[in-house]
Amino acid sequence: MSSVTRAAAAPRAQSAAPVLVVDGIVKRFETPDGVMTAVDHISFDVAPGEFLAVIGPSGCGKSTLFNIIGGLLDGYEGRVAVSGETLKGPHASIGMVFQEESTFPWRTVTDNVAFPLEIAGLPKAQRVERARHFIDLVGLSGFENRYPAELSGGMRQRVAIARTLASEPKILLMDEPFGALDEQTRLLLGDKVLQIQDQLKQTCLLITHNITEAVQLADRVLVMTYRPGTVKRMVPIELPRPRSSEIVSSDAFGRYVAQIWGDLREEASRGMRDDEAHRGGGAP
Amino acid sequence: MAETGRLSAPAAPLASPVTLVRIAIVAAILVTWEAVAASGLLFRDVVPSLLVIGRATAGLLADKTYYWHLGVTAGEVGIGLLIGGLSGLAVGILLGSNRLLGRAFEAYLYYLGPTPKIIFFPVMIMWFGVGPGSKVAMGTISCFFPVALSAAAGMREINPVLIRVGRSFRASTWQMVTKIYLPAMRLPAINGVRLGLGVAIIGTLLAETKLSNRGIGFLIINAYSTFDMPRMYALLIVLFVLSIGVNAVVGRLGGVDSIRRA
């Protein structure tokens, strides 16, 4: 059922009242070399239930955008609105999964996942029960009483995802959640995220620099330029749902990857030239 | 943080060469002491024989008033540690979380930190009287600085993404402090409390030896002024043993839970 509604969601993106509006965001940073524009007039809408992937080369401003939408970064131009309400700080309907390792090392898996419930003031018995549910959802049953140091990197990332899911956000914001994982784990976790999103009918915004991941998961892919970060192209992915990681070997999938790679290659090589120039200039 | 937790507890075999040397050192000191006492080279009562000191120690431990004085000192140190520790923790967290405040105020902490706090004693007497109040104040001032500095440093070492996680879940300031800051910085904080306890004991005892009518410091200076050397040495020995015990207990607090969770 969800695959039907979701397939319909993408074309409706422009007509249905968007749950997330990003309007003309500009963010500049003061650096030793002067003012640097990290994000330059980025605008897009996300429809309810839609899965949007944002892709761009390293350093193009993806995390900056992520932190702005999450309400953790201010001092920007433009406006972010959630269900029509202009954002001022972290919003209750947004849940964030961070790029960096973010589990609390002093808490067990259960206590990590129950963290948002604790913040909300739920009684202990209910917290544990709800946490169980989400631990099960990300496939970590049996590890409830382990500490993060006793888990693999992929498992820790699943704990972080379960923790954010436990707060039951309407909009799930993820910044390269599988960035540090190997390709196989990444694909399988991607499947898991799709399953969960189908179940919970969430709106998803996934930030990534992995083309396969973007095409596998998203209804639309926003390709960003490198420095300043702007919208280079919005690519609707019209692949049937439900999708699984097997789709990556299909022809249609390959065409999308090739198209996005064409766009990205230019930007990525500009980024690399920049880095090299910087390194060359810095060396005595 | 994890590494120091694991490395700080090397398991020493019972009779390692180090242990033997340590025992030899203590034995040598005791023998020398006894020899000096027997030789009569120094004024007779300044270096009493070990037997006399031993007897004085036993007498001290059997003496009810000694425990009363010990209670007074322990109470003063405890209250000083509580007030100084909590305020140090609060100030440290504030300075560590606010860059402007941190930059502005930390210089003062660094200057005042190593200043011998006994110079404030006359002021404390004027403010809080000659009773336990001024001793508690000395303990408080002494332990405030190491706790505040460790807490501020600990705050700055917190993984920033953990703070962003807390903010993204819209934790209140109090929830941030109790659920993220304190647990994330517990190792430096406990270390600060440990240092704080040491200097609180020193500050309190020093104040007691200067001007007071109760407490262990008072007993020591009283034994000295009545020239009861065996009793004075007995007090020092007991104090020494107590300090080692307290330090070991506080050290445990920092080590135990760091193995799995750090």
Ligand SMILES: Nc1ncnc2c1ncn2[C@@H]1O[C@H](COP(=O)(O)OP(=O)(O)OP(=O)(O)O)[C@@H](O)[C@H]1O
């Ligand atoms: N607080 C800051 N101060 C100064 N410059 C910053 C700051 N945060 C980010 N930048 C700069 O902004 C640019 C974009 O950074 P951002 O972290 O958003 O990139 P990204 O697209 O997430 O990269 P990656 O894929 O490597 O995570 C980078 O050039 C970075 O150096």
Ligand SMILES: [Mg+2]
């Ligand atoms: Mg990033």
